[in-house]
Amino acid sequence: MSSAITLTGPAPSEAVLTPFRSPGGHALMLGHVHPDADVLGTLLALGEALEARGWRVTYGGPHPAPAALAFLPGIERYQQLHALDGRFDVAVLTDCPNPERTEGLIDQARRAAATVVNIDHHPDNRRYGDVNWIDVSAAATGELVYELLVALGAPLTPPIATNLFTALHTDTGSFRYSNVTPRTFRTAAALVQAGADPAFVSEWLYERRAPDALRWLGAALGRVEVSDDGRVAWLILPSGSVPEKVIESEELVNYPRSVATVRVACLFREYLGQVKVSLRGKGDVDVQRIAAQFGGGGHPNAAGCTLAKPLAEATRVVLAAVRAALAAAPGARTR
Ligand SMILES: [Mn+2]
Structure with a gap:
């Protein structure tokens, strides 16, 4: 030993x-x-x-x-x-x-x-x-x-x-x-x-999901959106749309990340009057730098930030920053 x-x-x-x-x-x-x-x-x-x-x-x-x-x-x-x-x-x-x-x-x-x-x-x-x-x-x-x-x-x-x-x-x-x-x-x-x-x-x-968790997971995944060019996918969860315990126990941002063409995945979660944002990358852009623009941090491929803005505005500004980062990354082509 x-x-x-x-x-x-x-x-x-x-x-x-x-x-x-x-x-x-x-x-x-x-x-x-x-x-x-x-x-x-x-x-x-x-x-x-x-x-x-x-x-x-x-x-x-x-x-x-x-x-x-x-x-x-x-x-x-x-x-x-x-x-x-x-x-x-x-x-x-x-x-x-x-x-x-x-x-x-x-x-x-x-x-x-x-x-x-x-x-x-x-x-x-x-x-x-x-x-x-x-x-x-x-x-x-x-x-x-x-x-x-x-x-x-x-x-x-x-x-x-x-x-x-x-x-x-x-x-x-x-x-x-x-x-x-x-x-x-x-x-x-x-x-x-x-x-x-x-x-x-x-x-x-x-493997410890509650019996109703898959139905909630289905409801959450039905909200995944993918950009026209396929490079960005995101999931918006308004407050109350999915129970806290489901969000807590599922790494929901991994589902938009799992789309083949996606280079950056985002989860926007309305929580106690703020918007918690999770960002995941696949090596093309440093998502920690994107999170840092909004006071957050993390790692190059996994980062997060919290915005004190309405959900629609938080989504808009973060997605704009993601698109700008992708546009500036020469290697970030659809694969
Ligand atoms: Mn760690």
């Missing part, structure tokens, strides 16, 4: 390791808005490893964990936080490029924690921590936290392995996206060796 537990990528620097070397302390594992499996899996994995070394750990963030991720070991410990209580030796943020995505909790964490550690793989990370470990070559922050635990000599228990494997699984679209590297598979192999069960994770992620 132990032969699989080796570094698979660049090791974290001593500056990253130092805050966790202490034999005990109080750690805050701070998530961001709408937490996904990469942030939750990495916070839970690192937190468990610290607890095994005698630390006390508080887990939480501005929004609760989604029900679809109820299978992540330890997820019941993750709380919705409105304010921080007490002092921390270290506050850890994972997969969070922008401190504003904590809805103010980062400011409290800075006051309450001796050291803020920022671990991420987003290219637009703002480096807001006292310690920043940003590796954009990692497919998921899960790859980085794996390296961190190995470098710390922390045992990879099955719950830790399951949390990190799920982080890799979801951030790579089940190991399908262009961010997947040999390192991703080496890390995944080590995590399976350590007790992560790929079939268990896949079943929880993709």
